[in-house]
Amino acid sequence: VLSDEAFTDFYRQTAGDLRNYAARVLGNISKADDVVQEAYLRVLRHPPATGNPQELRAYVFRVVSNLIKDGWRREKRESTIRDMTTSPEDQRDGALRIDVRRTFLKLRVRDRQLLWLAYVEGETHREIASTLGLRENSVRVLLARARERLSNFLQGATTK
């Protein structure tokens, strides 16, 4: 069981990264905040049988990934692209930053998760497989395809 102090430390260490992950994948900050808060509540309600911070971090990323997947199945539509591209902040931002986000949101949710976990979180194939509930071999293939799709989108954007 996590003590309040241990949880507070764990939250401070991981909440920012977790929110960044959820927000980039979902493309919506308020949905991301809901998902992140729900994930931490689940950690508190059903804490994993480990005190290892790395394992706890992996666990909470897994919970967020599952919540994203469940939410995505419910919605079955890509309304998040609109949410991100029409915010007033985006209008003030440089075109490059908007393009970066917009391009990322063109990818499938699974691709976004794979790319984020691999390149931003620096997870290994095995860790990604555990986080997303996939087989390690599948991760290798899916990640290559996600990379290819992102590459195509980026090159499509630059050749326009």
Place this chain on the structure above:
Amino acid sequence: MKKTSMTDDDIALWMRHLASSPLEGPPLPDAQLVLWRAHAWDCAHRLQRVTRPLEVGGLLVMGVALVSAVLLLAWITGVAPQLWASRLFVFVTLGSVALMSAAAMLHVGAIRTIGLSLR
């Protein structure tokens, strides 16, 4: 322009650029708030486990009372059908049914209100 395949480093650089772009939105809730919500949920969950049997019990009592009242009325009607000619009997019967229903609804409503207020 001819397309050239992006290298792994290009992708990594692009992803780092994405990750470093600031997120707009309110600040993250404090850890204490999350802890408080978890404790509140835990408390509500435990209380719900206590109030649920009471709620079910209340509904059972209501059902048993209703069936008993119907059986009693049927028996009285069989034994002394002339009672239905009495306005007082009809009034008392209808009044009793109304009071019983109100009591049952209040009982269930009160339990639900307690449960909701503790969530």
